Amino acid sequence: xxxxxxxxxxxxxxxxxxxxxxxxxxxxxxxxxxxxxxxxxxxxxxxxxxxxxxxxxxxxxxxxxxxxxxxxxxxxxxxxxxxxxxxxxxxxxxxxxxxxxxxxxxxxxxxxxxxxxxxxxxxxxxxxxxxxxxxxxxxxxxxxxxxx
Numbered sequence: 443x444x445x446x447x448x449x450x451x452x453x454x455x456x457x458x459x460x461x462x463x464x465x466x467x468x469x470x471x472x473x474x475x476x477x478x479x480x481x482x483x484x485x486x487x488x489x490x491x492x493x494x495x496x497x498x499x500x501x502x503x504x505x506x507x508x509x510x511x512x513x514x515x516x517x518x519x520x521x522x523x524x525x526x527x528x529x530x531x532x533x534x535x536x537x538x539x540x541x542x543x544x545x546x547x548x549x550x551x552x553x554x555x556x557x558x559x560x561x562x563x564x565x566x567x568x569x570x571x572x573x574x575x576x577x578x579x580x581x582x583x584x585x586x587x588x589x590x
Contacts, residue, residue, distance in 0.1 A: 464497075534587070541583040548576045 489503055496506030551573045558565060583589075 537583055537586055541580065541587060541589070544576055544580050544583060548573070548580060551576060 492503040492506035492510070494506065495509040496502045496504065498509055499505050501509075551569055555566070555569050555573065558569070
């Protein structure tokens with residue numbers, strides 16, 4: 443009768459295979475990340491690289507696509523966030539500049555209204571309309587800037 447138990451050699455080879463699989467997966471991933479995989483653009487090279495990347499998360503080739511795409515997506519999202527922050531900072535600075543400019547113009551119009559109290563009606567109406575527009579602009583800028 444033939445023994446069904448695996449031989450010592452078979453057990454050794456199986457344990458060696460189990461130990462080396464993660465190492466081989468890590469080497470394949472390292473090869474992908476360092477660009478050495480570009481030397482092997484065959485279907486077998488690409489699929490083994492994707493499978494190695496997917497093995498990191500316990501998946502296969504499809505998971506490998508997501509593992510390799512995740513850093514790119516994260517960097518893109520970070521870039522968009524930084525760009526939005528810089529744009530908001532520039533917008534706030536411009537609003538602050540416009541606010542101080544509007545205050546100066548508003549003071550000048552009030553001064554002109556006082557100095558030209560005896561001017562013709564058309565001039566007074568013009569200065570008053572400018573005063574109303576600047577008052578509204580200042581009010582809106584105050585609200586945008588959070589100025590009390």
